[in-house]
Amino acid sequence: MIFNRKQYSDTFLKELYAGLLRPRMIEEKMLILLRQSRISKWFSGIGQEAVSVGLTMALEEDEYILPMHRNLGVFTSRGLPLDKLFSQWQGTLRGYTKARDRSFHFGTNEHHLVGMISHLGPQNGVADGIALASRLKKEKKVTAVFNGDGGTSEGDFHEALNVAAVWDLPVLFVVENNGYGLSTPSSEQFRCESFADKGIGYGMDAVSIDGNNILEVYDTIHLLAENMRVSPRPVLIECRTFRMRGHEEASGTKYVPPALMSEWAKKDPLENFERYLYNEGIIDADFVEALRKGIKKEIDDALEIAFRETHPIPDTEAEIKDVYAPFQQTVMPPASEKESRKRFIDAISDGLRQSMERFDNLVLMGQDIAEYGGVFKITDGFVKAFGKERVRNTPLCESAIVGATLGLSIKGIKSMVEMQFADFVTEGFNQIINNVAKSHWRWGQSSDVVIRMPTGAGTAAGPFHSQSNEAWFFHTPGLKIVYPSNPYDAKGLLCAALDDPNPYLYFEHKFLYRSLSEAIPDDYYTVEVGKARMVKEGSDLSIITYGMGVHWAIEILEEMGNVNAEVLDLRTLLPWDQAAVAATVKKTNRILILHEDTLTGGIGAEISAWINEHCFQYLDAPVMRVASLDTPVPFAPTLEQNFLPKGRLRAAIEKLITY
Ligand SMILES: Cc1ncc(C[n+]2csc(CCOP(=O)(O)OP(=O)(O)O)c2C)c(N)n1
Numbered sequence: 001m002i003f004n005r006k007q008y009s010d011t012f013l014k015e016l017y018a019g020l021l022r023p024r025m026i027e028e029k030m031l032i033l034l035r036q037s038r039i040s041k042w043f044s045g046i047g048q049e050a051v052s053v054g055l056t057m058a059l060e061e062d063e064y065i066l067p068m069h070r071n072l073g074v075f076t077s078r079g080l081p082l083d084k085l086f087s088q089w090q091g092t093l094r095g096y097t098k099a100r101d102r103s104f105h106f107g108t109n110e111h112h113l114v115g116m117i118s119h120l121g122p123q124n125g126v127a128d129g130i131a132l133a134s135r136l137k138k139e140k141k142v143t144a145v146f147n148g149d150g151g152t153s154e155g156d157f158h159e160a161l162n163v164a165a166v167w168d169l170p171v172l173f174v175v176e177n178n179g180y181g182l183s184t185p186s187s188e189q190f191r192c193e194s195f196a197d198k199g200i201g202y203g204m205d206a207v208s209i210d211g212n213n214i215l216e217v218y219d220t221i222h223l224l225a226e227n228m229r230v231s232p233r234p235v236l237i238e239c240r241t242f243r244m245r246g247h248e249e250a251s252g253t254k255y256v257p258p259a260l261m262s263e264w265a266k267k268d269p270l271e272n273f274e275r276y277l278y279n280e281g282i283i284d285a286d287f288v289e290a291l292r293k294g295i296k297k298e299i300d301d302a303l304e305i306a307f308r309e310t311h312p313i314p315d316t317e318a319e320i321k322d323v324y325a326p327f328q329q330t331v332m333p334p335a336s337e338k339e340s341r342k343r344f345i346d347a348i349s350d351g352l353r354q355s356m357e358r359f360d361n362l363v364l365m366g367q368d369i370a371e372y373g374g375v376f377k378i379t380d381g382f383v384k385a386f387g388k389e390r391v392r393n394t395p396l397c398e399s400a401i402v403g404a405t406l407g408l409s410i411k412g413i414k415s416m417v418e419m420q421f422a423d424f425v426t427e428g429f430n431q432i433i434n435n436v437a438k439s440h441w442r443w444g445q446s447s448d449v450v451i452r453m454p455t456g457a458g459t460a461a462g463p464f465h466s467q468s469n470e471a472w473f474f475h476t477p478g479l480k481i482v483y484p485s486n487p488y489d490a491k492g493l494l495c496a497a498l499d500d501p502n503p504y505l506y507f508e509h510k511f512l513y514r515s516l517s518e519a520i521p522d523d524y525y526t527v528e529v530g531k532a533r534m535v536k537e538g539s540d541l542s543i544i545t546y547g548m549g550v551h552w553a554i555e556i557l558e559e560m561g562n563v564n565a566e567v568l569d570l571r572t573l574l575p576w577d578q579a580a581v582a583a584t585v586k587k588t589n590r591i592l593i594l595h596e597d598t599l600t601g602g603i604g605a606e607i608s609a610w611i612n613e614h615c616f617q618y619l620d621a622p623v624m625r626v627a628s629l630d631t632p633v634p635f636a637p638t639l640e641q642n643f644l645p646k647g648r649l650r651a652a653i654e655k656l657i658t659y
Contacts, residue, residue, distance in 0.1 A: 001272040003215045010282045016214050017277055018291055019053040020270045023073040025295050026082070031304070034249055038307075039089060041103065043399040045070035047212070047244035050269035053077050055144055059225055063128045064410070064611055066114045066123045066145040067569075069104055070176070070243070074146075079220075080109045082302035085409065092309035097443050098322070099312050106443045111408060115443075117434050118579035120148065121156030124173065125400035125431060128499035129195045130158050131169035131232075136363070136389060136413065140229040143407075144221075147489040149192035150181020150189055157402035164234035165202045166395055171234045172224065174591050176211060178243040183255045195238035204234045228527025242267070266387060323477045325501045327448035331528045334521035342520050345513035347487035348452075349378045352416065354524040356386050359414055362498065365392045365401050366418030366452075376454060376513060398428035405449035406435050409501075412433070414448045422453035422507065423467045436503045437478030447503040449493070454465020456548060456596055457633045457640055458511040466633040468547075473505050474574055474606070479575040482529065483507040485550040489571055492527030495497030500524060509547050512580070532577035534584075538566035542579060542654050544607060546570040549594040552646045556653065563653060573603055581607060582615055589620040590656050599627035621659035626652045 005013060028045050035040045045052065053075025056065060062129060067074040075085055088095030089103055096106035101395030107114040114130070116123050127145035134141040147157060152175055164171045175195045178187055190197060199206025207224075210216050219238060224235055242264035247254045253261065277283040304623050309353050342350060354364055364379060364386075370393040382391045394401045398419070405415045425432070428451075435449040457466035481500055484490040490508065497504040535550055540563055543553045550569045557565050568584050570576055585591055591611060593604035604625040611623050626645045634640050 001209070001213055001268060001276075003273070003276045004219075004409065005215060005280075006219060008215070013259055014283055014287070015278060016053070016057065016218060017273060017283065018056055018295075019073070019077050019275060020049050020214055022295050023049050023053065024270050025077065025292070026072060029299055031249070033247075036635050037657070041071040041102065043247070044243070044245035044249065045072050045262065047268060048241045049073045049180060049219050050214040050273075051174065051211045051239045051241060051243060054214045055172075055174065055221050058141060058218050058221035060368060063141050063225075064112045064114060064127070064143045066116070066127050066143070066149075067104065068116050068120065068123070068146040068148060068176075070144055070148070071104070075104070076115065078113060080108070080111055080113075082298055083305035086302050086306035086554075087309060087377075090306055090309070091311050092306070092307065093312050095308055101442045104531075107439075107445055108443070109412075109445065110242055110319055114410065117438075119156075119430055119434060120151035120432055121154030121160075122399070122435050122613055123147075124157055124160030125403020125406040126410075126435065127171050127173075128167075128169055128400055129357050129404030130169045131164065131407070132167060132404060133408050133411030133413050135167075135169065135232055137411070142170045142172055142225045142228050144174060147173065147175045148181060149175055149177040149179070149186060150184065152195070153181075153189055153413070156399050156403070157315050160396035161202045161204070161234065161236065161402065162395055163397050163400045168233050169230040170232040172221065172228070173234060173236045175236065177238050177239045178241050179260075180243060180247075182220070182247045182251070186256075191604055195236060199236045202234075202236070206236035206238070208238040208240065208478055211241035212267045212272070214269055214273050217410045222357045222424055236355060244268075251606060307638070308364050319430040322441050322444075324480075325440045325470070327500050327536065329496065329500065329526070329529055332524065332526040334523035334525040336523055337521040339519040340522055341517055342487050342491075343514055343517040344487045344490055344508070345376060345378060347520055348494055348508055349380070351491035351498075352378065353382065353385070355495055355498040356382070356390065356453075358524060359496045359498065363390050363392065363408060363415065364415040364416045365394050365404070367396060367420045369392055369393060369395060369418050376510070378418070398424055399431050402428035402431035402451070403435060406431075406439060406445075406447045409448040410418040411446060412499065416450045418452045418454060419454065421454040421465050423464050423468055425451070425469065426455060432473070432479070432503075432505075435478045441478060446501045448501040450497045450504040450506050453507045455507045456509040456511055457628075457644060458548070460635060460637045460640055462635040463632040468595070468628070470505070470507055470573055471602050474561065474603055479503055479505060479574060480529065480572070481505045482572050483546045484571060485512070485547050485569050486629055487516065487518050489527050489533070491520055492525050493529070493571065495524060495528035496529050497547055500529065500561050507547065513549075527571070530572045530575050530577060531573055532580035533569045534580070535567040535569050536565070538564045539588055540564045541592060541653065542566040542568060542584040542588045543592050543594055543653075544568045544570065544584065545594040546598050547571065549645075553594060553650055556646070556649045560650060560653065563657065565653065568570075576603075576607070578610065578614075585611055586618045589618055590659070591619070592625065592626060592652055592656050593621045594626045594649060596644065598630050599625060600630050602627050621656055624652055624656050
């Protein structure tokens with residue numbers, strides 16, 4: 001291994017050496033503790049330390065790094081207190097996640113680190129968001145994100161590189177090519193010779209370096225970062241290295257040919273650098289001994305503190321409370337009584353525009369939302385009013401964009417993402433469910449985003465432009481879901497969602513866009529989240545519904561004429577208004593839940609179960625549900641109408657009344 005020290009001083013070279021030695025010694029200790037069953041799982045980075053350490057030392061302290069499971073050297077080089085780090089691994093309260101997540105799965109804004117979620121690739125979209133925020137704030141900062149060679153096969157990697165290239169985001173995409181993804185060798189993972197070859201496909205610079213040579217890593221990244229700060233753009237950097245131990249300690253290395261192992265053993269990053277420093281007379285045995293002694297003491301002292309604590313005594317209230325970032329909504333009435341007649345779609349547009357005026361840190365992202373104004377024209381004219389930086393056309397990269405919203409939140413920027421159709425949210429599903437929804441509970445970082453979901457059927461648009469998919473998200477702790485049924489609520493709930501730092505899914509029914517209008521306040525206002533609305537009082541039975549269901553219920557009841565039913569519009573689905581539901585059960589004693597979403601596992605199932613559990617004694621009949629058929633949404637209007645629940649509503653009401 002050839003080391004080129006360039007202008008670097010002896011002192012600095014010794015710092016690099018100490019940086020390499022610290023994670024190696026921690027790992028060696030962990031392997032002993034593992035054998036003694038004093039710690040649980042361990043993902044070893046032995047042999048790969050030069051990448052983590054070299055990169056971290058090359059970046060400025062307030063530049064974000066998004067490390068993976070083998071990057072202990074990032075955490076040690078950023079100076080995290082070892083006792084806290086060890087406590088994190090032990091699952092105790094001194095750690096970074098209140099013992100809720102394991103190993104390196106945590107972030108700390110104090111140290112500008114965002115740890116991974118197990119899914120690997122999603123980190124890249126988050127890095128895009130942090131880098132975008134740095135650009136918007138004109139900070140001249142680089143963000144670095146780690147990938148294993150295996151993880152680069154994920155779509156998330158591709159999407160994030162593409163977005164970063166298109167938006168000139170200063171992200172350093174690091175690929176630690178260690179030859180294997182768990183047991184799968186590179187030859188079964190990808191076809192490229194070098195990751196540097198991929199750069200041209202994304203339109204970005206890419207380099208491949210010896211990841212075991214700390215000086216090469218440090219020097220390359222130091223120079224690249226200096227350049228990226230002044231001319232922002234992404235760079236892909238492959239660091240060729242090798243994993244000297246198993247994927248995790250239990251899984252072994254049987255699948256690695258012994259010759260390959262001994263070839264790489266000769267390239268050990270620490271031993272080679274140490275030898276070089278000895279040969280150059282920069283260090284001697286006394287120095288090494290003293291350094292080792294000091295690090296050993298740091299480790300032993302920190303372990304003593306970490307081992308003092310045990311797993312926490314559960315506090316259910318605290319566990320539930322932390323699902324959301326603390327936020328006490330102040331419902332804002334409109335400043336004046338001025339009103340104008342607005343269609344549902346105009347109300348949404350109005351709320352979005354006024355929120356953009358109110359929050360100068362709010363950024364909009366979506367496909368075709370800029371000059372084109374979005375496929376439904378909700379953001380028509382917004383670019384002119386707010387500029388292209390805040391009204392951003394995105395590539396077709398839902399996952400990277402949703403991931404980016406978490407990155408923006410980390411830097412204090414609010415965002416709204418327009419799904420072109422709610423159906424396409426599947427492409428961003430993992431980011432919503434596993435990153436956005438869980439991050440506050442895991443490490444205290446909320447995702448300040450509203451994802452707008454043009455939803456629903458009735459327009460003969462077939463199975464992939466018509467779905468109701470609110471139930472997918474209803475089941476996920478950490479999200480809030482609102483679903484207005486009229487222009488007043490559409491504006492007020494959108495403004496409320498954008499005001500709240502927690503992540504929202506905002507469902508807007510496409511059929512209502514242009515078919516419904518009413519006079520609503522001209523001024524900014526918000527509607528209370530979590531509060532249902534009594535649309536119509538009654539005594540015979542209650543129809544609990546939301547979205548199109550409200551309109552179907554009113555229409556059928558008018559047609560029937562002789563039924564005095566109460567109609568409750570939930571408006572917020574998560575958290576839904578249990579008090580309003582209980583009150584209507586107590587009043588009419590007969591409950592019908594109506595929704596456009598398919599029946600099985602729909603929101604009606606949950607509400608019905610809850611009523612059964614909490615209000616059983618008030619019921620004169622079983623809770624009934626009317627929903628769409630348990631099929632995909634059909635295209636032909638006749639089939640679609642048959643699929644939707646409206647045609648079955650009248651019979652259900654009659655059945656319930658006469659039960
Ligand atoms: C989406 C997803 N699929 C599968 C896994 C299981 N898994 C965890 S790590 C890993 C291999 C990763 O290999 P690589 O990205 O090369 O990183 P390395 O472990 O070699 O550092 C796999 C398959 C996962 N965590 N996430």
